[in-house]
Amino acid sequence: MTFLIDWLVTLKCNYDCAYCGIGPSGHDNSKPHPDYDKCVKMVSQMYAYCDLVLAKKKLVFKDAIMNIYGGESIHHPDIVKLIKKTSELYQPYKNNWRLKRRMTTNGTATEKKWEVLCQHVEGFTMSYHSTGPTKLKNMFKRNLKYLNSIGKEHDVIVCMYPSKDYWKDCVSFLHWAKKQGINARPKMLDGPLGVYKKEHLKDLEDFIDSKELAHWDVSVTAEVQGRGCCGGRRMCFDRNIKQHQFIVPRGPNGFLGWHCSANQFFLHGNTSTGLYYTNKDCKVRLDGKTGPIANLHTMGDYIKSLAEKPQLPTLICAQKTCTCGTCAPKSIHKENLTEILKIYNDPSLVGNV
Ligand code: SF4
Ligand code: SF4
Secondary structure, eight states, X not given: OOEEEEEEEESOOSOOOTTSOBSTTXXXXXXXXXXXXXXXXXXXXXXXXXXXXXXXXXXXXXXXXXXXXXSOGGGSTTHHHHHHHHHHHHGGGXXXXXXXXXXXXXXXXXXXXXXXXXXXXXXXXXXEOTTSOHHHHHHHHHHHHXXXXXXXXXEEEEEEOOSHHHHHHHHHXXXXXXXXXXXXXXXXXXXXXXXXXXXXXXXXXXXXXXXXXXXXXXXXXXXXXXXXXXXXXXXXXXXXXXXXXXSOOOBTTBTTTOEEOGGGTEEEEETTTTEEXXXXXXOBOTTSSBSOSEETTTHXXXXXXXXXXXXXXXXXXXXXXXXXXXXXXXXXXXXXXXXXXXXXXXXXXXXXX
């Protein structure tokens, strides 16, 4: 498992998709873009926290992925300067751990801006939104072709909006991508708009494995039909590494009361609010309560206090819903979690987590 630095750059977006919530899990055009200095401070602190955590890991696990997103991060007026800064700020750490930046974007940058971003960002998750104007959708296609032409790592997600004309546009985009040799993945919408008819499923037969659609229930929304890890990864549980599943079982109270190592694998920073959380869905803190772990003013001291501890602490889960964070090693018994963490942490530092 890698360490995820999850950086929400701005809540503003140049789109206003009907299926996108207002707030940190979507976008909010009423909020101003955070200024450049605030963004730089957040990146510096996130790198410092990451350095502290990765110092305890075995060499093979000294990897960080920085997810750069919004709203729409490219919409931030200083995005080019900021992305260049993420390269500069990484320099003191480059011999300590490996960094891969990954931008999650609607791909609507000018050619010039896109080329510079591609020089600094190691990979992109491109999401296609049928609700945008033709001009921006053409920009998306051009930028996607550019990624393909330079061999830049990328995933393509098509947000399948079931409303009539938008649906047609999504399907037509999927066909376009297929013709270009681009692997685009349809994504069923979460929320009340994500109800699909049989005809919709038929249209997707060329793009989704028929086994995945065989048990689809057209009477309910996509989200109540269960979801796997956000990255689509399979996971093992009960330490049975031979069996991997998309959906990890849990009781009605999630993992409430379990010992969990999410703080050793995630850090979420929201530049708009200046707040840090364990991750975007996990609000559990070291004191066993829920809420932000620090803000831009207190993060320096928070990092210092962790550095003074002989070992990295773990969390006791205090929330009933666990979504992003499901993959972080966890156990009802602390001693089991300590054992599991020996897989990741430097043996000379294990025994006291
Ligand atoms: S492009 Fe993405 S962030 Fe922007 S409104 Fe649409 S779903 Fe939300
Ligand atoms: S919500 Fe999930 S990730 Fe967070 S502490 Fe609980 S079990 Fe761990």
